[in-house]
Structure formats: C-alpha cells, structure tokens
Amino acid sequence: MMSCIDTIQAYGLRSIGLGERLLPRSDFTLCDQFVLIGSGMIWNLYFGLGALLLGFWASIGVALMRHAEPWWIRKPADWFVFIFRGSPLFIQFFLFYALFTQLPREGVPINLGFVAFTADTSWLTRAWGGALITLFLNTTAYTGEIFLGALRSVPKGDLEAADAYGFSGWRKFRRITFPTMLRLGWPAYTNEAIFLFHATTLVYFSSFPARQQKGDALYYADYFASKTFNPFIPYPILAMYFIALTLTVVLVYGAAYRRLTRHLPSNRKPRLKIRPQVVR
C-alpha cells in the first residue's frame, strides 16, 4: 500500500507523461483519485491559459476589424464570429480534427519562391496543438464580440476630449479607446474566461485522443467512475477543483478590473458581477 506522498510522486505529473506509466487498476484510494484528477488539471490550465493568452490579442484585432468602415475588412470578421459563435464547440472540435487528419502525413510543401520548406503537420492532430487552435479560434470569436460591444459603447465625450488634446491615430487608440474598451468589456470577458476553462474539459471527449492515457481532469474522473462504477467520489473531486479554479479566475480578473477602474471616483466604480456561463 502506497502512502499518499508516494502517490503524489508517482502520479502527480502523470498527465504529462512523467512518473508511473500504469494507472492504478484496483483498490483506488481517495488519494489516488485526488492526485490523478489534479494531475489532469494541468491540461485544463494549459488549454485555458494558452487559448486566453492568444485569444486576447486576436480578439482585439477581430473587434477592430468589425468596427472598421470598409466592408471588405468588416465582412470576413463578421463571418468568422458568426460561424464560431453560432455552432457548438463540440462540433468544431470534430470538424477541426477531421480537417487536421486529412492533411498529408509527411507535411505540406511550401514554396515561397525564394525559399522552399516542408511544414510539419503531425502536431495538429495532437490535442496539445489541434485542440489549442480550436479553443483559440473559439474564444477569439466570443471575446471579439464582447470587445466589439465595448468598442461601440466608448463614450463619445472621451473621444472628443482626445481630439481636443490633439491625440490622433495610434496614440488616441493606445491612450483612450483601448483602455476604455477594456474596462467596459471586462466583466463580460471574465465570464468568457470562466467558460473557456470549463470548455477545456471537452477536448478529450471529442475526437482528440488521449495518447498513453495522458488526459485532462475530466478524463481521469471518468476513468475512475467507469472503473469503480461509483460516480459519487470522482465527480465531486472534479467539481472541487473547478470551483477553486473559477474562484481563482474571479480573483485575478477582479484584481485586473480594479486596476482598470482605479482612476474612477469611488462612487462611480462599478462592481465586477460574475455571472458564469449565462453570457455565452
């Protein structure tokens, strides 16, 4: 019988392939379940943080494109957001996996005239690459919609004041439009971040395979539930981990929101209201 410290050493990093190869097969202790499901959370964090980090910048681009005057800039971004917000993420995972497996196994030859090379494509069929790209595109669309709404409600007076001070172009955007947009969109963006972390549990339940049983938290929770035929232990453990994660997101985003609103007089300071998932 292993002690809990041994279990942590053996399975703490199991989800990324370090430590014991074989998963426990019988006599599951509470410690086994806690450690393995926690180990799976590494993937949920990786997908969530990766997609958020990339998606944040891309979504600002999407929002600006949709805010632009010329139709040929606006329309592609409109369609992008429509397609990714109008269809289920689950289907998007299947679609992208089907697409990525269709790519030639030996890579795509790319000839740019002056330089020719072969783009490796095998990483796209792995969850760490393909699923991250899918999540990234998905969150870009949702966040782009949030930031577009915020961009449209930047007060006219702020922009006029910027003009009066002689701000223009990049400087006006950087100093006035962008911070205001961020502040107005932040509460909705917090909800989106929470939802994104929840959505990461879909990765190993759609088409992306968990190679060598390296899966996320829900993958291991499901493993225990199917082995012990007792859902009442692994799922509450999973719920605990996710509630802790949700609270962390709220704390971090709340701190950022306080920073974004630090110049406002205290009676005009809006409180960050968290309404997970309902905005989506």
Add this chain to the structure above:
Amino acid sequence: MFDFCTDPDLLEGSRWLACYLTTPKHMMFYQSFGVVIALLLVTAPIALFVGFLGALATRSHVAPLRWLGLGYSSIVRGVPDIAFFLFVPLALDQLLEWLRHEVKCPDWDEPIRQGNDFVVCAAAKLPLGSAPQIWHELYGITLAIVAFAFVFGAFASHVLSGAMNAVPRAQLETAEAYGMTRGQVTRRILVPQMWAYALPGLSNLWMILIKATPLLFLLGVEDIVYWARELGGSKTSAYSYPHPDWRLWYFTALLVFYLLMTKLSELAFARLERRFARGQATASGMRQARGGKGGPGAGGSKGATA
C-alpha cells in the same frame, strides 16, 4: 429509395450520389436531426419549470429553501456542464436501481457495492434485462433529458431570479398596498412582468441549449454526431458505397445545421422581445408606446457589454 439504385456498382456521378444519400442508414441520420429538435422542445419547458421553482426558492422566506435554491444554481454554474452530463445519468440510474432494490428485494443481504461493482437483484434492474430494446433506448434518452434539465434549470433559475429582482419594487409595493397576499403579488404582478426582463437571458440560454445538444453523443444516444462519425468514416470496397474519409463533409453539414438553428432562433427571439416589451416601463416599451417601430430591448443575445 430510387428504382435505379438496385446495383450500386454500376452507378456514376449524380445518380450514385442520389442513391448514396438515400440509403437506409442515411435515413436514420436524417431522423436523428428530428431527435435533436424533439429533445430541445422537450427539455426547454422542463428546464424553464425547474428554473422557475429554483428562482422562487431563492426568494423564499424559509431559509433552508433559499440556501437550496442559491446552492443549486451556484454549484451547477461553477462546474463544467459536461461533468454533470456524465454524472447525472449515472448517479440517477444507480439511485433508482437502489430504491427499487430496497423495495423489491428486502431479503437480499449482500452489500450493493462489492469492490468495483454495483450489484442489485435482477428484479431491480432498470429497465429489466428482459425488456425490449426500445425501452433501453427510451430510458437512456429520459436520463439524458433529466441531465439537461438539471443543468439548464440552474441557468434558468439564475436568469429568472435576476428578472424577478428587476421588476420595479414600486409595482410590488403598490400591489401590497391594495391588500394582496404574497402569493397574489407573485402570481398577478411579479410573474407576468418578469418575462420582459428575463427574455434576453432566456434567449441566450436557448442558444446555449442548442449548442449543448451534440453532447448527447457522450450519453450514448445515437444522435447526429454518432451518425456523422459512422457514415463519414472511410468505407472499403466491402461496402456497397465505398468512399474515403468524408467526416469533414459530414461535420460541415452539422455545422451548417447548427448555424441555421441559431440564426433562426435569433430572429424569432428578436420578434418575441418586441412583443414582450409592449406596455413595459423600459426604453423599448416606451418607444413602442410612442408609435415607433420599437427596437429589440436592451441587451439581447448580442448585448455583450452587460
């Protein structure tokens, strides 16, 4: 389907495609779209009802009931919904079998959980081992509906309790001043008025519900995702209609189906919102009263800056 489909090997071009798309398996694929829509139409009212009860519970004067209402909606919203879709059917199945076991086999002395197994007597199995296949499928779908209603009931409870709080307090106080009881105020003033405030949230919820339907696949229901994988996978020449891996096309078709569903719902909700805003003390309601066309209410499914 067509009479020229008798020998698939001789077919070419559009005729081949016409025959291919009307095979019995494809007919089951098309039927599964109906299953998805039926599930939506069955689940939505149940979830709304559960949410309504939850919202009333959060406003209750009885503290334990209030805690139950608040706890239900916060816990479900704090945890990924897919975890509940996997948990609820399994847990409910075991609960029902255990209850039946206690009633039908009182003299059974072995424990229910033996090592890694869950054992109940044969008479307590749900559905009975001897029951025809259709009952097994219906039981599975029922458990799926319960799981959906459980998760979306919590979301709806949150939206509806927000809407109940948004009804102007003065309206309720006026009703109280007329001598109405608490129940009467709820029935006559609160509930009829809250819909205008709840609609943007509910339309959002409907969209999320539509986009959650492919998760049925995870519950073992033969839904559109199941058939798309089944039909799209590459078929060798052992099959009547051999083809390479076409899953990409099948999933594109599903994507278009969902885009149509959400787009149509969006249009329908915009109309509904105009209808509900009529006579309300909101900006949209006032505009209609002044004889304007009346735009959609504040927010709506696109209102991202809430």
